[in-house]
Amino acid sequence: MPKNLIVIIGPTGVGKTELSLRIAEEFKTCIVSSDSRQLYAELKIGTAAPTKEQLNRVPHHFVGTLALTDYYSAAQYEAEALTLLNQLFTEKDTVVLTGGSMMYIDAICKGIDDIPTVDAETRELMLSKYEAQGLEHLCAELKFLDPEYYKIVDLKNPKRVIHALEICYMSGKTYTSFRTQQKKQRPFSILKIGLIRDREELYHRINQRVDLMMQEGLMEEAKAVYPYRQLNSLNTVGYKELFKYLEGEWSLSFAVDKIKQNSRIYSRKQMTWFKRDEEIKWFHPEHEVEILTYIHANIS
Template sequence: MQQATFSIQFFYICIINMSEKTLIVLLGPTGVGKTDLSLRIAEQLHCPILSCDSRQLYKGLEIGTAAPSKEQLQRVKHYFVGTLELQDYYSAACYEEDAINLLNRLFSDLNVVLMTGGSMMYIDAVCNGIDELPTVSDEVRKLMIERYKNEGLESLCNELKRLDPIHYEQVDLKNHKRVIHALEICHMTGKPYSELRTHSNKQRPFRILKIGLTRDREELYERINRRVEQMISEGLESEARSVYPHREFNSLNTVGYKEMFAYISGEWNLEKAIEKIKRNTRVYSRKQMTWFKRDPQITWFSPEQESEIMSFIKNQIF
């Protein structure tokens, strides 16, 4: 017990004496176990948590986004959880600006801050920055959404091919949000979207330490399946019904709610909706890991390697 107490005291002294500002990024696929571990790390480091989840930002989606519970929010100060209304427009560029401004304030008093989540573009926005593209007007955004509804995705893809053949060859043509966003920028600027993308990393006034969590695929899939079942038992259907009138908002264009909306509208039965949520969540987890595996700066651990992770953090930043 004395040795454990000494280790904790020594760890805390190291934090106080640390001079280099460090952002620890705890990332990984959905369902891997980031939330519980992030709380314990933050408690040991005496630091707040920045949520990096593009849907936990919105109010009223606590169950479907597996947002931190009230008890968890009381344990550690969190930012970017339940701060937006469903109709609010938000993007990776917005998150970059808000997160960097917040970090600048936090680092005036703290030497270490923890950011955790699985939204790939939001993580990249904070760590590397994204190109400064013009803000899309409400008028242009509404126009493109209406065109998507009335003309379909193929028509918009054809227009993108005409306006920006370079980006047309690069973008996921099945992802309507990416296609629409590129067209929005083309219409706002009168220039091809590809001309405005520099892909240059921005220098941050703090160090970034990336820690990735991973599990065996079958184990991860089983955890995802159990988590979906838990969401159902906690009241996901009721939550989905409460936001169903707002289903056209982009904030609800996400796994969990789309499938429940199909059930509520009578398109699917509940059993099919639940199976679709499980399947689509597993697919999303694969996309996350494909994205993260491209980053050589990430050091990977199993969530059960908590002591190894804490030793790694101590060795890297103290």
């Protein structure tokens, strides 16, 4: 029997969780998360991880499986998620993949380049350089070692800059030389469902969700992980703003407003990324009947 991966895509706050649950229930299947932060067991509230009730409704994978200090990459996710899907497809004809992490979704749907795994020694070297010399110095070094990648990388994202330098140091080649960006073939069909709302409606939902997270204990969660604030896993909207409050730099109301603002900015980045993919069929998340009709008509 043909195997199908239904991918539910959309910006933060659009309503992916509930619709994914309904679709998984419709096909009596499970959900594979493609959220790079829901992997961390300590980050439940700030990542809007599935609740116990939702986990009881539908089995989930790649939720709460890592500790904050664990190193993890999109390449690891690609390998582990594909292994899992191969296992799941021995029992199921259809599996649901959902989340907002663009690189993780692309890792499964398109594949990422076969970039060498960074050894611990190189990783520690680059981290110490970052801590001692700062991001600006590393950006200048990247410009010298790989000017082509320097032109396109987000220079404000230390993870991206550091990883490129790790590859340069370890391989003696440019990071660009490993980025072929050729789409890999998968042994299953992929159907992409994009969820979209009017900007005003989406922003209202994002603001409401931040207020709800605060009511549910986001501050207590941020306090619990504050000692680990230098980790890349906590360079995340919702936590980094509250750390500013805990350090006395911002007022609480200002920090909460910044969480809302940065969440809205992130949603725009997600939509810019997703809209480049012509394979996505877009729907309003409340048009469930229309979505299910489309899925049934387009899976094998």
